[in-house]
Amino acid sequence: xxxxxxxxxxxxxxxxxxxxxxxxxxxxxxxxxxxxxxxxxxxxxxxxxxxxxxxxxxxxxxxxxxxxxxxxxxxxxxxxxxxxxxxxxxxxxxxxxxxxxxxxxxxxxxxxxxxxxxxxxxxxxxxxxxxxxxxxxxxxxxxxxxxxxxxxxxxxxxxxxxxxxxxxxxxxxxxxxxxxxxxxxxxxxxxxxxxxxxxxxxxxxxxxxxxxxxxxxxxxxxxxxxxxxxxxxxxxxxxxxxxxxxxxxxxxxxxxxxxxxxxxxxxxxxxxxxxxxxxxxxxxxxxxxxxxxxxxxxxxxxxxxxxxxxxxxxxxxxxxxxxxxxxxxxxxxxxxxxxxxxxxxxxxxxxxxxxxxxxxxxxxxxxxxxxxxxxxxxxxxxxxxxxxxxxxxxxxxxxxxxxxxxxxxxxxxxxxxxxxxxxxxxxxxxxxxxxxxxxxxxxxxxxxxxxxxxxxxxxxxxxxxxxxxxxxxxxxxxxxxxxxxxxxxxxxxxxxxxxxxxxxxxxxx
RNA sequence: GCUCCAUUAGCAUAGUGGCUAGUGCAUUCGACUUUCCAUCGAAAGACAAGGGUUCAAUUCCCUUAUGGAGUACCA
Numbered sequence: 001x002x003x004x005x006x007x008x009x010x011x012x013x014x015x016x017x018x019x020x021x022x023x024x025x026x027x028x029x030x031x032x033x034x035x036x037x038x039x040x041x042x043x044x045x046x047x048x049x050x051x052x053x054x055x056x057x058x059x060x061x062x063x064x065x066x067x068x069x070x071x072x073x074x075x076x077x078x079x080x081x082x083x084x085x086x087x088x089x090x091x092x093x094x095x096x097x098x099x100x101x102x103x104x105x106x107x108x109x110x111x112x113x114x115x116x117x118x119x120x121x122x123x124x125x126x127x128x129x130x131x132x133x134x135x136x137x138x139x140x141x142x143x144x145x146x147x148x149x150x151x152x153x154x155x156x157x158x159x160x161x162x163x164x165x166x167x168x169x170x171x172x173x174x175x176x177x178x179x180x181x182x183x184x185x186x187x188x189x190x191x192x193x194x195x196x197x198x199x200x201x202x203x204x205x206x207x208x209x210x211x212x213x214x215x216x217x218x219x220x221x222x223x224x225x226x227x228x229x230x231x232x233x234x235x236x237x238x239x240x241x242x243x244x245x246x247x248x249x250x251x252x253x254x255x256x257x258x259x260x261x262x263x264x265x266x267x268x269x270x271x272x273x274x275x276x277x278x279x280x281x282x283x284x285x286x287x288x289x290x291x292x293x294x295x296x297x298x299x300x301x302x303x304x305x306x307x308x309x310x311x312x313x314x315x316x317x318x319x320x321x322x323x324x325x326x327x328x329x330x331x332x333x334x335x336x337x338x339x340x341x342x343x344x345x346x347x348x349x350x351x352x353x354x355x356x357x358x359x360x361x362x363x364x365x366x367x368x369x370x371x372x373x374x375x376x377x378x379x380x381x382x383x384x385x386x387x388x389x390x391x392x393x394x395x396x397x398x399x400x401x402x403x404x405x406x407x408x409x410x411x412x413x414x415x416x417x418x419x420x421x422x423x424x425x426x427x428x429x430x431x432x433x434x435x436x437x438x439x440x441x442x443x444x445x446x447x448x449x450x451x452x453x454x455x456x457x458x459x460x461x462x463x464x465x466x467x468x469x470x471x472x473x474x475x476x477x478x479x480x481x482x483x484x485x486x487x488x489x490x491x492x493x494x495x496x497x498x499x500x501x502x503x504x505x506x507x508x509x
Numbered sequence: 510g511c512u513c514c515a516u517u518a519g520c521a522u523a524g525u526g527g528c529u530a531g532u533g534c535a536u537u538c539g540a541c542u543u544u545c546c547a548u549c550g551a552a553a554g555a556c557a558a559g560g561g562u563u564c565a566a567u568u569c570c571c572u573u574a575u576g577g578a579g580u581a582c583c584a
Contacts, residue, residue, distance in 0.1 A: 012583080111582095127510075128510065179514070197582055202582075230513090260578080306521095310523070314532050336515070336578090405546085471544085481545095482544055
């Protein structure tokens, strides 16, 4: 085995990729790139019953969207292929035979019904049924049956599985990069099924064989695999292979309460748990991409879920390149990381602030085109859009925010916020607004600062009071008491439009 | 039940055998803006409990509590 870093992300194509899976992919990617290693995508489709059409494409598209390209994998190939386990069936056959011959595995004929019966009856007595050294001789397998009987059963086409013969009494010391040493007694291990009766290997066998053949140097996976680590290490030993190093990532926990993050949490609290939207006949699950998140923000958020650069750094915004540089498995925390949808939004906001007005204008234009079917103001004036964005940017989190934040730059208000009107539009207001129109009409220079001077002078000399002018004016132009600096708005929409809107407000209110 | 893993403020985390335990989000209050927005400033808030080891423990060890994961012919 070479000492080059080779890691794999090995999802099952059973549906859309969960955000936890994406984080696992990300950590694998970061670790690989940090060490100039290879990032491999391997599709673990040994369970034919759970296979979902389109899931593999979904996985690949997700990685593409997040800019986490794999170096080897399905569709692009590599020197260690094939990269779908369903296409590696013959390989597993060969290796399970090896285990059978060396006495590390055995045939078992117990039917699912029989096993189920055992489990149930044990449960009734408050015990757990474990298929291992303490009872394997009482069950139907090639250890308890005669050689002839075993042969007879196999020849007659009776279904069987192949189980691992786990050692009876031994204390294993396992090593995890994140957790350190883990001790486990083999007498509590059960004889896991390695080969299913449908001729496919289970995850346990397939992942060891593939990791070995693909020369995987580090296995970085979710914490849910920790209980299987002993089995896997034992398997490497049974094959006589050196084992890769292991790192088990902490779980991603739901925002409130306990337990790991599930799709339901997202639905309930209104945030996506998938990178991309996923449509089935029954429902649509939202995705970060469709919800308007930037891939960089999602990556950044995910990277900080269970990892921190350490050394008291206060840095939170990392580009992918910076993450690669800073990442290390030693700084991955052991405790589960609670998912925080608000923080995710915050990251998106940070990234939005970093983008240029130009870039944002281009993205916003797409939304604008749909909204502005019959606007009299502007349709495709990029400069205009850019000026608007410059004003709105700092209060936006998503590109889609620009519309609710600043639709009045494109369409005159069609209605006025009732509460604001009630509070700010007094009887005298109409008269004040009429005078204001005269003042504005006289303004030659309609730039923000110069209108501001003119209006302020007028207010002071007439002793009207700022609020009495500015608030109704805002209502006239915006339709509500919100938006950026009023004089900036006036400059952008222009003199004519400004006066038009005030007249309209006087008329309507 | 059994096995394994975890536990710093509401949340995410940093950090250390010994001075006031650092940061971000959220919260509260101020400033600015006559916008319950944004920005800026400030405040409040934590080492799960008990026992050791030690001159000294949030930091090392044990127990308890709490939580999580696994316990499938699923991955």
